[in-house]
Amino acid sequence: MVHINSMLDRPEQRECVTLDFNKQVCPAAVTQTVNGGAKFYVVYDQFRYAIGDVIFGDRVVKGDCTFTCREVIEDVTSDNKEVLKIRTIDAGTGVSLLEFIETEPNSNKYVDLERTPLEINFSNKTLPTGFSVFYDVTTSTTTISIEQHLRNQYCIGKIIVGPNVVESTKCIERSISLWKRRDGKQVISVDTTSSNEVVESFYLIEQHAGMDDYTPYDPREGLDDIEIGSIEDELDFSLDSDSV
Incomplete structure (x- = not known):
């Protein structure tokens, strides 16, 4: 019997997908859903794919896909600055959330989000x-x-x-x-x-x-x-x- 999580236990067998927001094109392996005004990006098949590098504006968040899964959330503030959140789940280290915000609306320049x-x-x-x-x-x-x-x-x-x-x-x-x-x-x-x-x-x-x-x-x-x-x-x- 094959363990249902065996593919996740061997992440090297999954294809690492780059999500590049500068290209405005979503890879075929990634799906987009909308909830509460925010857009959520995840792979449609977590056994075959994983989101790796995330590129947006002047930033690149690396990802080697050795983690369990990764999702990206695209949101906007009340003053129209874009917000990018990268949520990574790793079996060993747990959950990590990185948050970035535009310095000005449509500037395409991002800094760490500080509330x-x-x-x-x-x-x-x-x-x-x-x-x-x-x-x-x-x-x-x-x-x-x-x-x-x-x-x-x-x-x-x-x-x-x-x-x-x-x-x-x-x-x-x-x-x-x-x-x-x-x-x-x-x-x-x-x-x-x-x-x-x-x-x-x-x-x-x-x-x-x-x-x-x-x-x-x-x-x-x-x-x-x-x-x-x-x-x-x-x-x-x-x-x-x-x-x-």
């Missing part, structure tokens, strides 16, 4: 421009994030919750989730996604319901924290469950 961090202070009763708020009725959770069309330009930076400060850090995405336990204490989770797609979470919890007296909390501590208690033991849903 501008936007500060949130929970002492303020309103959010600054550029943020969106979504309420999930299934989990009774409110999520704060950057508006979709601005996520290639901005990210959530420093977060101030009373005396607690979550410092700004370089990331591809950061969101804030808020929910209340049955005892009325509110929990705040700050989730930061790095370019390797690893998500780090930082938690704060009210010590007394409705008092905004937040303190850092590690849910792994569980019931060892007598004053605060476990986040999960009072939630209407499990942090490890997809259902209510």
Whole structure:
């Protein structure tokens, strides 16, 4: 019996395809799909092909196709600068995301994409421009994030919750989730996604319901924290469950 991933285990047997955006012609082995305004480029048969070198403007991102797979995302900012993202998955090193942005619209000159961090202070009763708020009725959770069309330009930076400060850090995405336990204490989770797609979470919890007296909390501590208690033991849903 042949292992279904045997072709991926021997990447030298795949054809390495160059994706050259300067030629405006997509290779036959590469398909393009559109999702949310962005264009996604992948090979149509990952057992036979892999995207190797990616050429755009004055940049060349090399690829020897020894990795598992590679996809390229073409997007545009709200001020019409083109954005290129190269996402590579390697069985040994994991996920790597490289992001580039035009210096000016139609300049065809690219630099590394650096998002501008936007500060949130929970002492303020309103959010600054550029943020969106979504309420999930299934989990009774409110999520704060950057508006979709601005996520290639901005990210959530420093977060101030009373005396607690979550410092700004370089990331591809950061969101804030808020929910209340049955005892009325509110929990705040700050989730930061790095370019390797690893998500780090930082938690704060009210010590007394409705008092905004937040303190850092590690849910792994569980019931060892007598004053605060476990986040999960009072939630209407499990942090490890997809259902209510």
